[in-house]
Amino acid sequence: MSTRWFPDQMPMPAANAETLGWWEAAAGHRLVVQRCSDCGRTRHPPGPLCPACRSGAAAWDELAGTGVVYTYTVVRQAFLPALADRLPYVVAAIELDGAGGARMVSNVVDVDPAAVSVGLRVQVVWEDMGPELALPRFRPAPLARGGAQ
Numbered sequence: 493m494s495t496r497w498f499p500d501q502m503p504m505p506a507a508n509a510e511t512l513g514w515w516e517a518a519a520g521h522r523l524v525v526q527r528c529s530d531c532g533r534t535r536h537p538p539g540p541l542c543p544a545c546r547s548g549a550a551a552w553d554e555l556a557g558t559g560v561v562y563t564y565t566v567v568r569q570a571f572l573p574a575l576a577d578r579l580p581y582v583v584a585a586i587e588l589d590g591a592g593g594a595r596m597v598s599n600v601v602d603v604d605p606a607a608v609s610v611g612l613r614v615q616v617v618w619e620d621m622g623p624e625l626a627l628p629r630f631r632p633a634p635l636a637r638g639g640a641q
């Protein structure tokens with residue numbers, strides 16, 4: 493099992509026909525984005541039709557798992573009792589590298605919330621919530637490769 497940041501009592505997401513491929517990739521710790529096979533536009537969360545050209549043909553592009561914080565908030569109130577000992581935590585929209593502008597909502601972990609800022613470079617880390625469910629979280633990316641990109 494991976495590091496755990498959130499408790500088992502979290503409401504679990506449910507896959508459907510449109511999102512199953514995304515969840516299967518996530519279970520294997522692969523971050524993917526849905527790309528229209530006709531016009532190339534990416535979209536997240538996955539959906540049945542391209543919002544640009546209405547095509548139903550799509551494929552999954554594997555991403556590097558890096559990105560930047562597009563916007564974020566610091567949660568200081570336990571909306572679920574099980575989260576009381578996890579406060580404060582960061583909920584962020586992550587703009588994913590190589591995803592054509594697609595963003596996903598996740599958490600920034602392993603960081604003092606006061607150190608999070610818009611534009612912070614992050615990389616994915618996987619949290620195994622169970623044998624078939626892994627969720628992508630993000631942590632600050634190391635600055636080793638020449639600093640900010």
Ligand SMILES: [Zn+2]
Pocket residue numbers: 528529530531532533542543544545546547
């Ligand atoms: Zn399209």
